Amino acid sequence: MAKYTVAVAGATGYAGGEALRILAAHPYFEVTCVTGRSSVGDKLGKHMPHIPQLADLVVEDTTPEVLNGHDVIILALPHGASGALASQLDPNAVVVDLGADHRLEEKTAWDEFYGGDFYEHWTYGMPELITGISEDGSYQHQREVIPGTKRIAGPGCNVTATTLALQPGIAQGLVGPADIVADLVVGYSGAGKNLKRVNLLAAEAFGSALPYSVGGTHRHIPEILQNFAHAAGKNASAANEFTLGFTPILVPMARGILASVSAKLTDTALNMSDAEIRQVWTDAYADQDFMIVLPEGVMPATANIIGSNAAHIQVAIDRKAGRLLAFAAIDNLNRGTAGQAVQSLNVALGLPEDAGLTKIGVAP
Numbered sequence: 001m002a003k004y005t006v007a008v009a010g011a012t013g014y015a016g017g018e019a020l021r022i023l024a025a026h027p028y029f030e031v032t033c034v035t036g037r038s039s040v041g042d043k044l045g046k047h048m049p050h051i052p053q054l055a056d057l058v059v060e061d062t063t064p065e066v067l068n069g070h071d072v073i074i075l076a077l078p079h080g081a082s083g084a085l086a087s088q089l090d091p092n093a094v095v096v097d098l099g100a101d102h103r104l105e106e107k108t109a110w111d112e113f114y115g116g117d118f119y120e121h122w123t124y125g126m127p128e129l130i131t132g133i134s135e136d137g138s139y140q141h142q143r144e145v146i147p148g149t150k151r152i153a154g155p156g157c158n159v160t161a162t163t164l165a166l167q168p169g170i171a172q173g174l175v176g177p178a179d180i181v182a183d184l185v186v187g188y189s190g191a192g193k194n195l196k197r198v199n200l201l202a203a204e205a206f207g208s209a210l211p212y213s214v215g216g217t218h219r220h221i222p223e224i225l226q227n228f229a230h231a232a233g234k235n236a237s238a239a240n241e242f243t244l245g246f247t248p249i250l251v252p253m254a255r256g257i258l259a260s261v262s263a264k265l266t267d268t269a270l271n272m273s274d275a276e277i278r279q280v281w282t283d284a285y286a287d288q289d290f291m292i293v294l295p296e297g298v299m300p301a302t303a304n305i306i307g308s309n310a311a312h313i314q315v316a317i318d319r320k321a322g323r324l325l326a327f328a329a330i331d332n333l334n335r336g337t338a339g340q341a342v343q344s345l346n347v348a349l350g351l352p353e354d355a356g357l358t359k360i361g362v363a364p
Contacts (some may be wrong), residue, residue, distance in 0.1 A: 004071040004349065007033035009062045009085075012047040014189045015098045016076035018338035020044075024053045026342065026356030028349075033070055035062040064088035072345060075099065076338075079219075083119035086151075094348055095151050096341045097122065100219065102153040105236035109222035122153040125344035127353065128288045129163065130171045132233035139171065139284060142230075146347040154344070155227075156220040157336025158184055158248055161259035163224060164291065164311045165328035167231040168284035174277060175263035175324050177228070177242040182262075184248045185209070187255040187302070189333055210250045221246050256302030257336060259328045265317070269324065274317045277324070281315050290335070290343070290359050300329030303363050307331060309339035310359035331361075 006023055010016040011034035023029050034044055036059045045055025060066045062081075067073050068090045075082040076098045083101035102122035104110045110118045127143035134140060146152070155163075162182045169175040213219070224246070225239035232238065269277055278296060285291035293313045294300060300312035308331060316325040330336050339357055346355050 001028070003028055003030040005030055005032045006072040006074065007031075007035065007067045007070040008074045008076065009035045009067060009082075010076035010078075010098075011044065011059060012036050012039045013076055014333055015337045016074070017048055017051075018333040019074050019076060019098070019341065020048060020051055020054060022334070022338055022342050022356055024051050028351050028355055029072065029342075029345075031057070033057070033060065033066065035060045035066055037062060068093070072096070074341065079114065080116055083117060086119070091150065093150070094345065096125065096154055096345060097152070098154040098337055098341055100156065100223070102151070103155065103223050103226075105226060106222075106239070109226070109239070113217075113219045113222050122151040123149040123348075124155065125152040125341060126155045126160065126163070126227075127343060127347055128285075128291060129227060130167045130231045130284070132230075133171060140233075143347055146344055147350060149348050152341070152344050152348060154337060154341045156223055157257060157330070157332035158186065158218070158220045158246075158259070159223045159227065160336045160340065161257045161311070161328045161330045161332075162220075162246075162261055163227040163231070164330070165259050165261045165313060165326040166263060167227065168281045169263065169269075169277075169315075169324055169326065170228055170231040171233070171284070172268075172280050173266055174269040174272075174280060176266055177232070178264070179243060179245075180228075180261065180263045181245040182224070182247070182259060184246075184257055184259045185251045185302075186248050186257050187253040187332060188250060189255045206252050208252065211247055212250055214247055216246065218246055218248060253302065255331055255333050256306060257328075257330050257332045258300060258302050259326075259330075261326045261328075262318075262323045263326075265322050265324050270322070277317055278315050281313060281326075285313065289354060290357075292359065300327050301363075302329050302331075304361040305329050305331050305335065306362050307334060308359050308361045309335045309343060309354075309357040310361065311335055 129142035229238040
């Protein structure tokens with residue numbers, strides 16, 4: 001079959017660069033256009049020497065005229081930029097926004113955490129998101145609404161790790177909606193390429209850990225709560241039924257996220273054995289190829305998922321505290337951003353879901 005042509009906007013940033021790395025080896029996609037801002041006129045090889053197949057592509061200006069005419073358009077742009085651009089893009093192209101502009105369903109959540117223009121919610125690009133449980137006990141997933149869509153909103157990376165860690169427990173009523181706590185250690189690429197939020201020299205960052213966007217201010221919070229509501233089989237307006245203490249911590253690694261999420265056990269869970277609770281996660285992810293529930297006692301480690309679209313999951317029970325502990329390790333640039341976007345593109349276009357992707361990490 002002929003390959004789908006792809007244009008990538010914001011091609012020289014972290015997310016855009018990871019998308020290019022994946023697409024360069026994808027059997028059904030061909031990157032034919034890359035755009036940027038400060039890099040316009042440069043050959044891509046100047047900025048992405050690790051992708052030699054695409055080195056001779058010239059970075060063009062990010063305009064609708066340049067992006068239109070391609071089968072697929074990936075927007076790896078700052079928040080606000082993709083929303084303003086999207087209305088001018090070809091309605092027949094499949095567009096994936098890696099930013100936040102089309103993730104949230106409720107305007108009130110957008111106004112509180114982002115501000116500015118609120119843009120239309122697009123099909124959410126997390127195929128494994130649980131959206132309810134059928135009468136026969138089987139899980140419903142976001143994957144079911146992705147085929148054929150022309151507009152996909154890529155989830156946030158911290159959102160992905162937190163959601164995948166806890167959602168089976170929410171779906172099965174094993175944890176309560178109140179007093180959920182998520183602490184995430186995040187590689188520096190998760191804070192963006194210019195790191196304006198931290199303003200640390202490399203010498204200061206090395207060997208140091210730094211919390212950021214603390215006190216309930218991180219912009220991924222409403223998206224996580226939205227996903228929790230869906231995992232409970234409810235619509236986005238039920239997100240306010242959940243409370244989340246969320247703290248991301250920058251640590252001296254280039255990429256990767258380790259999410260540690262805890263929540264109060266319900267009476268249902270307290271009457272189950274640890275093995276029965278663990279089995280809920282095993283069953284929930286049994287047919288989800290990129291979700292790896294690790295053997296009992298084996299904890300997720302970011303080194304094991306770098307470069308892959310996998311999520312490594314673990315669950316533990318603290319009976320004395322009455323809390324469930326759920327862990328997820330992902331590559332923030334792959335599973336958390338570009339890999340998940342390509343996975344959703346595969347589903348939308350009817351391609352094999354794992355085309356161009358791997359669940360094999362690069363552990364030493």
